[in-house]
Amino acid sequence: MFSSTMYFGYIKEQQEVKRSLKESIEITTGALNTQRDDIEKKIKELEEDRNKISQEDLERLDRLVPARSSFDEIVFVHDVNTIAQRNGMTLQGLVFGGSSEIGDKFGTFSMGFSVTSTYEGFKKFMRDLEHSDQLIDISIASLSGSGESGEYIYSVSLITYWLP
Secondary structure (H helix, E strand, O other): OHHHHHHHHHHHHHHHHHHHHHHHHHHHHHHHHHHHHHHHHHHHHHHHHHHHOOHHHHHHHHHHOOEHHHOOHHHHHHHHHHHHHHOOOOOEEEEEEEEEEEOOOEEEEEEEEEEEEOHHHHHHHHHHHHOOOOOEEEEEEEEEOOOOOOOEEEEEEEEEEEEO
């Protein structure tokens, strides 16, 4: 009598709990396997899409927003200075804001400088900056001076980006 009470009162209840847990585990495992299969399929699709991008375009993208390991502040400043020199200008009063990371998404490098130029020369310089290989945001552009000689002093602050 005690053994039948024990079976129906405790053991059967524990077997039901065990069966319920086993069913729950099977359902969860099935869902996880489905999710894994979906993720593996998406990874394969993304790899196929990436393989469709030409090596030339990948290199251009790397120049547009380089990885931190390949971004060099000195080379960037040199590139900006080369653009200025092509337009008959010299960078003056360089100020570096430094590099900083914005979470794990991207990093920035900021700098400021001034140049002396005519309005047309400055427009061409800004257009050349706009078409440079690296992504650049002009955060401030201002002018000062009387312009009596046809030239003004332009102050520029800019930001460029890199990937961590």
